[in-house]
Amino acid sequence: MKIVVAVKVVADDQDIFVSGDRSLDYSKARQIISTYDTNAIEAAAQLAADNDGTVVAISASTTKADDTKVKKDILSRGIDELFMVADDSLETADSYATAQVLKGIVDANASDYDLILCGDGSADLYAGQVDVQLAAALDVPVINEVTGLKVEGDKVVVERTLEDEVEEIEVPLPAVISVSPNVATPRIPGMREILAAGKKPSSVEGLAGALETKVEVEDIKAPEMTPRKNEIFAEGDIDAFAAAVAEALK
Amino acid sequence: MADFDAIVIGAGCAGNVAAYTLASAGKAVLVVERGNYAGAKNMTGGRIYTHSLAKVFPDYQDAPLQRKITHERISLMSPDSNFTVDYSARELEEAGNESYSVLRGPFDQWLAEKAENAGAEYIYGIAVEDLIIENGKVSGIIAFGDEITADVVILADGVNSLLTSKAGLSKKAPAINQVAVGAKETIELPAEVIESRFLCNPGEGSSWLFAGDCSNGIVGGAFIYANQDSVSVGIVATMSEVLKQDIPVYQMLENFKQRPEIAPLIRDGKTVEYSGHVVPEGGLHMMPEIVGDGVLVAGDAAMLCMNLGYTVRGMDLAVASGQIAGEAAIKALDAGDTSKAGLAQYKTMLDNSFVMRDMKLYESAPEFLETSPMMFRGVPEMLRDIMTPLFKNNGEPRQHVMQIAMPVVKKMGLFKLAKFAMKAVKSL
Amino acid sequence: MKALVLAESLDGQRDLCAGARQIADEVVLAVVKGAPQTGIADKAYDVELPEGEAAENAVAGVQAVYDAEQPDVVLIEPTPRNKILGGMVAAKAGASVISDVASFDGDTVTNMYFGGLAEMKQKATGAKFYTVAATAFQPGEATGTDTVETIAYTAPAKALVLKGTKEVPREGADLTKCDVVIGAGRGFAEEADLQMARDLAAKVGGELGCSRPLAENVDWMPRNLYIGVSGLNLAPKAYFALGISGQMQHMVGVTNAETIIAVNKDQNAPIFKQADYGIVGDLYKVIPALIEKL
Numbered sequence: 020m021k022i023v024v025a026v027k028v029v030a031d032d033q034d035i036f037v038s039g040d041r042s043l044d045y046s047k048a049r050q051i052i053s054t055y056d057t058n059a060i061e062a063a064a065q066l067a068a069d070n071d072g073t074v075v076a077i078s079a080s081t082t083k084a085d086d087t088k089v090k091k092d093i094l095s096r097g098i099d100e101l102f103m104v105a106d107d108s109l110e111t112a113d114s115y116a117t118a119q120v121l122k123g124i125v126d127a128n129a130s131d132y133d134l135i136l137c138g139d140g141s142a143d144l145y146a147g148q149v150d151v152q153l154a155a156a157l158d159v160p161v162i163n164e165v166t167g168l169k170v171e172g173d174k175v176v177v178e179r180t181l182e183d184e185v186e187e188i189e190v191p192l193p194a195v196i197s198v199s200p201n202v203a204t205p206r207i208p209g210m211r212e213i214l215a216a217g218k219k220p221s222s223v224e225g226l227a228g229a230l231e232t233k234v235e236v237e238d239i240k241a242p243e244m245t246p247r248k249n250e251i252f253a254e255g256d257i258d259a260f261a262a263a264v265a266e267a268l269k
Numbered sequence: 270m271a272d273f274d275a276i277v278i279g280a281g282c283a284g285n286v287a288a289y290t291l292a293s294a295g296k297a298v299l300v301v302e303r304g305n306y307a308g309a310k311n312m313t314g315g316r317i318y319t320h321s322l323a324k325v326f327p328d329y330q331d332a333p334l335q336r337k338i339t340h341e342r343i344s345l346m347s348p349d350s351n352f353t354v355d356y357s358a359r360e361l362e363e364a365g366n367e368s369y370s371v372l373r374g375p376f377d378q379w380l381a382e383k384a385e386n387a388g389a390e391y392i393y394g395i396a397v398e399d400l401i402i403e404n405g406k407v408s409g410i411i412a413f414g415d416e417i418t419a420d421v422v423i424l425a426d427g428v429n430s431l432l433t434s435k436a437g438l439s440k441k442a443p444a445i446n447q448v449a450v451g452a453k454e455t456i457e458l459p460a461e462v463i464e465s466r467f468l469c470n471p472g473e474g475s476s477w478l479f480a481g482d483c484s485n486g487i488v489g490g491a492f493i494y495a496n497q498d499s500v501s502v503g504i505v506a507t508m509s510e511v512l513k514q515d516i517p518v519y520q521m522l523e524n525f526k527q528r529p530e531i532a533p534l535i536r537d538g539k540t541v542e543y544s545g546h547v548v549p550e551g552g553l554h555m556m557p558e559i560v561g562d563g564v565l566v567a568g569d570a571a572m573l574c575m576n577l578g579y580t581v582r583g584m585d586l587a588v589a590s591g592q593i594a595g596e597a598a599i600k601a602l603d604a605g606d607t608s609k610a611g612l613a614q615y616k617t618m619l620d621n622s623f624v625m626r627d628m629k630l631y632e633s634a635p636e637f638l639e640t641s642p643m644m645f646r647g648v649p650e651m652l653r654d655i656m657t658p659l660f661k662n663n664g665e666p667r668q669h670v671m672q673i674a675m676p677v678v679k680k681m682g683l684f685k686l687a688k689f690a691m692k693a694v695k696s697l
Numbered sequence: 698m699k700a701l702v703l704a705e706s707l708d709g710q711r712d713l714c715a716g717a718r719q720i721a722d723e724v725v726l727a728v729v730k731g732a733p734q735t736g737i738a739d740k741a742y743d744v745e746l747p748e749g750e751a752a753e754n755a756v757a758g759v760q761a762v763y764d765a766e767q768p769d770v771v772l773i774e775p776t777p778r779n780k781i782l783g784g785m786v787a788a789k790a791g792a793s794v795i796s797d798v799a800s801f802d803g804d805t806v807t808n809m810y811f812g813g814l815a816e817m818k819q820k821a822t823g824a825k826f827y828t829v830a831a832t833a834f835q836p837g838e839a840t841g842t843d844t845v846e847t848i849a850y851t852a853p854a855k856a857l858v859l860k861g862t863k864e865v866p867r868e869g870a871d872l873t874k875c876d877v878v879i880g881a882g883r884g885f886a887e888e889a890d891l892q893m894a895r896d897l898a899a900k901v902g903g904e905l906g907c908s909r910p911l912a913e914n915v916d917w918m919p920r921n922l923y924i925g926v927s928g929l930n931l932a933p934k935a936y937f938a939l940g941i942s943g944q945m946q947h948m949v950g951v952t953n954a955e956t957i958i959a960v961n962k963d964q965n966a967p968i969f970k971q972a973d974y975g976i977v978g979d980l981y982k983v984i985p986a987l988i989e990k991l
Contacts, residue, residue: 148780154787160856184865214392248974267956
C-alpha cells in the first residue's frame with residue numbers, strides 16, 4: 020500500500036512576537052512541522068506499518084523549511100522519504116495554489132499512491148481546504164474530520180467525527196483524507212529513529228514556474244488590543260477587588 | 270562492534286568541543302542534547318575568556334561573541350551607598366588575554382555547527398536516562414527504551430548531572446552551600462545606548478560584579494554584562510544562605526534593578542528573557558572522579574567552575590576540558606583500551622593544564638567567601654562611612670582622612686580586617 | 698450583487714441569509730440534507746439527498762445550483778460537510794475558499810493568521826467563496842420568499858458509502874454562548890485544584906475553560922474547552938483569567954471580552970496589562986476569598 024502525507028512547515032507561533040507597529044517579528048521563530056500535521060504523519064506511519072505499506076511525505080513550504088532539523092524531524096516519524104518544494108511565495112499561498120504544487124509533487128514522485136492524508140488545518144492559515152482542492156485536482160474522493168481509519172481491500176473505512184454525530188464511511192481508493200488530531204498521538208521519535216532519519220532520502224526543489232494564486236494578501240497585522248482599565252489590587256485588598264468584580268458582573 | 274566510537278552527552282561548551290575534537294580526528298561521535306538546540310538549557314552571566322577557545326578554533330573571532338570586555342568593574346554595595354572600581358588596561362585587550370561577553374544560545378549553536386561540520390552526529394530533544402554498564406564498564410546510553418553503544422562515553426551534561434553517579438564515579442551530592450542559585454534577565458537596549466552608559470567603544474563592553482547588599486548581605490552578588498544589543502543583569506547567591514533569609518532571589522534581582530545606581534543603566538530597556546540556573550561553587554572539593562571504565566567527565570558536570578568574587582570562570586575551563594577529554598579519548602581509542610587505565614591520561618593531561626592548576630590555586634576561595642560575611646555586610650558599610658564624610662561638605666567641622674577612617678576601621682576591628690585582607694589576597 | 702448561501706443548520710441558514718443581505722441585493726439559499734427554511738432568501742434550493750447517503754455525495758446538486766445561479770459571492774457555513782461541498786465547487790471554478798472570514802470591506806475580507814496572533818486582509822482574485830460565521834455580520838433580519846426549487850440527486854462517479862451514524866453527546870458546555878467564562882491556567886498545581894475554579898464558576902453563573910497547556914500538555918480538560926490560538930474565540934461579558942500568564946497565544950481568544958479579570962501571583966505577568974481588574978496574589982487564597990465575598 021502506498022501512502023502519502025502532506026506536511027506543512029511553518030514558523031513556531033510561540034516565538035512570533037508583535038512589533039511596535041503591529042507587524043509580526045519572526046526573527047526568533049524556528050521552523051517546525053505544523054502542529055496538526057504531526058498527527059497526520061503518525062496516522063500515515065501507523066497505517067503503513069499495519070498494512071505492510073510505504074509512506075512518503077510531501078511538502079509545499081517556504082525556503083526556510085529546507086532546514087536539516089525539520090526535515091530530520093519529519094523523517095524520524097516513520098516516514099520513508101520526503102519530497103519538498105520550497106519557495107517563499109508559498110508562505111501565504113491559498114489552498115488552490117498549494118494544491119497545484121502538491122499535485123505536481125505527487126504526479127512526479129508518487130503517482131501510484133493509494134491514499135493521501137492531510138491534517139486538520141495548518142497552524143498559520145487553518146483554512147482546512149487543501150484536502151478538498153487536492154482531491155479535486157486529482158479527481159478523487161475526499162472526506163474530512165476523520166478520527167479512525169482501517170484499510171479494507173481497495174477501500175478505507177473511516178470513523179468521521181462531527182459535533183453531534185459520528186459517521187462510519189467507506190471511501191474508495193485512491194482518495195484524500197484529512198484527519199483530526201485525535202486520530203493518533205504523535206510519537207516522540209527515539210534516538211535510533213532520529214539517527215536513521217539522517218540517512219533517509221529527501222529532495223528539495225524550487226517551484227517550476229510561477230505560483231497560480233487565487234487570493235491576494237493585502238496586509239498582515241496584529242489586532243489592536245482593546246484598551247483595558249488596568250486596575251490592579253494587592254493581595255491584601257481582596258475586599259476592594261471583590262467589589263470591583265461584583266460590579267463588573269452586574 | 271559499538272555503534273559509535275564515542276558518545277558525548279550534552280551540547281554545551283565542553284560537549285561540543287569534545288565532539289569537534291573527536292570528529293576532526295575521524296572518530297565516529299554522537300552528541301545527545303536534551304534541549305531542542307545547543308544552548309537551549311544553558312545559561313551564563315556571562316563572560317568567556319577565549320584563550321582556550323582559540324586553541325581549538327583559530328577562527329574563534331567568527332563565533333557569535335558579544336562584546337570584548339575592556340572595563341572590569343567591581344562594586345561593594347551597602348544599602349545606601351556603592352563603591353566601584355573600574356579597571357581597564359590595553360594588555361587585557363590583546364589576543365590571548367582577552368574575554369568577551371557571550372549569549373549561550375547563539376554561541377553553543379556555533380560550537381555545535383563546528384562539530385557537525387567536522388562529522389559529529391547530533392540528536393536533540395532527548396534526555397539520556399541511563400548508561401549501559403557491562404562488567405563495570407560504561408558502554409553506551411539508554412533513553413526511552415532505545416540503546417546506543419560506544420567505546421567511550423563523555424559526560425558533559427552540566428551541573429545537575431545524574432549520570433556521573435550512575436557511571437559509578439564517586440560523587441558526593443553537592444551540599445547546599447556548594448551550589449549557588451542564579452537568576453538573570455536579558456534586557457534589550459540599542460548598541461549606542463549601551464556604549465554610552467557603560468563607557469565603551471563600539472564592539473566593546475564591560476563586566477561588572479557587585480557584592481554586598483545586592484544579595485541581601487549573603488554570599489553571592491550581582492552582575493551586569495554588556496552584550497551587543499542587550500545587557501545581562503542577574504543575581505547569584507549561595508543556596509544555603511538563600512534559604513536562611515526571606516527574600517527570594519528573583520526579588521533580590523528586582524530590588525537590584527531599582528537601585529538608584531542601577532536603574533539609569535537599564536532605563537527604557539525591554540526585558541526579553543528571564544532565566545535561572547544552578548552554579549557549582551564548591552571548587553576543587555566538589556569535583557567528582559572524572560575518569561572511569563569507558564567514561565570521562567568534562568565541564569560543569571566535573572564541577573569545573575570558579576567564583577572568585579572579582580571574576581567568574583567556567584566556560585574557558587569547559588572548553589579546555591572538552592578538548593582534553595576528546596584528545597584522551599582519541600588516544601585511548603587508537604590504543605584499543607578505553608578502560609579506566611586507558612583513559613587515565615585525561616586526568617594527567619588535565620592536571621598539567623591551566624584547568625587543574627587554577628582549580629587547585631583557588632581551592633580555598635569558596636571557603637574564604639563563605640567564612641567572610643564581612644565582605645558582604647561590613648566592608649561595604651565601612652567604605653561608606655569613610656567615603657561619605659570625605660565628600661560631604663555642609664559647613665560642619667571637617668576632619669583629616671586619618672581621623673575619619675580610624676574610628677570606622679577600629680569599629681570593624683583592625684586585627685579582624687587585617688586577617689580578612691590577608692586571607693583574601695591569599696585565596697582569591 | 699447576488700449571494701449564494703450554502704448552509705446546513707437552522708441557525709446557519711438564517712444567520713447567513715441575514716448577513717448576505719448586508720453585502721448583496723439578491724440572496725439564494727442552497728441546503729443539502731433536509732429542506733431549506735423558507736422566507737429567508739429570495740430563492741431556496743432543496744438539494745436532494747436520499748436517505749442513508751453521505752451528504753458529500755450531493756456535490757453535483759450544489760454544482761448545479763452554482764451553475765444555474767452564477768452568484769457573485771458564495772457564503773458557506775463552516776461545517777465539515779459544507780467545507781467539502783463548497784470547496785469542491787470552488788475548486789471547479791478555479792477559486793480558493795477564504796476560510797473563517799471575520800469581516801467584509803467590499804472585496805477585501807479579514808480573517809485570522811496564526812490562530813489569531815494577527816489579522817490578514819485578503820482579496821479573491823477570481824470567484825469569491827468564503828466560509829463565514831454569523832458573528833461576521835451585524836445582527837439583522839433574514840427576509841425572502843417561499844420559493845423552493847428541488848434539485849434531483851446525482852450520485853458521483855466515486856461515491857462515499859455511509860455505513861452508519863451514531864449520535865454523540867456534546868462534551869463540555871458551549872462556551873461561546875456563556876456570559877461569564879472562567880479560564881484556568883498553569884497557576885493550578887494539580888488537576889484536583891480545578892474544583893476551586895469550578896466553584897467560582899458556579900458562584901458567578903459561568904463555565905470553565907482553560908489555556909492550552911491544560912488541554913494539551915497535561916490533559917486535564919478536553920481540547921474543545923481550550924481558549925486561544927486555534928482554539929475557542931470568546932466574547933463573554935466577563936472573563937476570569939486564573940493562574941494564566943497572559944501570553945498572546947491565549948489572550949487572542951478573549952480579546953473581545955467586555956471585562957477581563959485576572960488573578961496571578963506574579964506582578965510582572967503580562968496578563969495584568971490586559972486586564973480591567975486584577976489582583977496580585979496566591980490564587981489558592983484569592984479564589985476562596987472571592988467566592989465568599991461575591
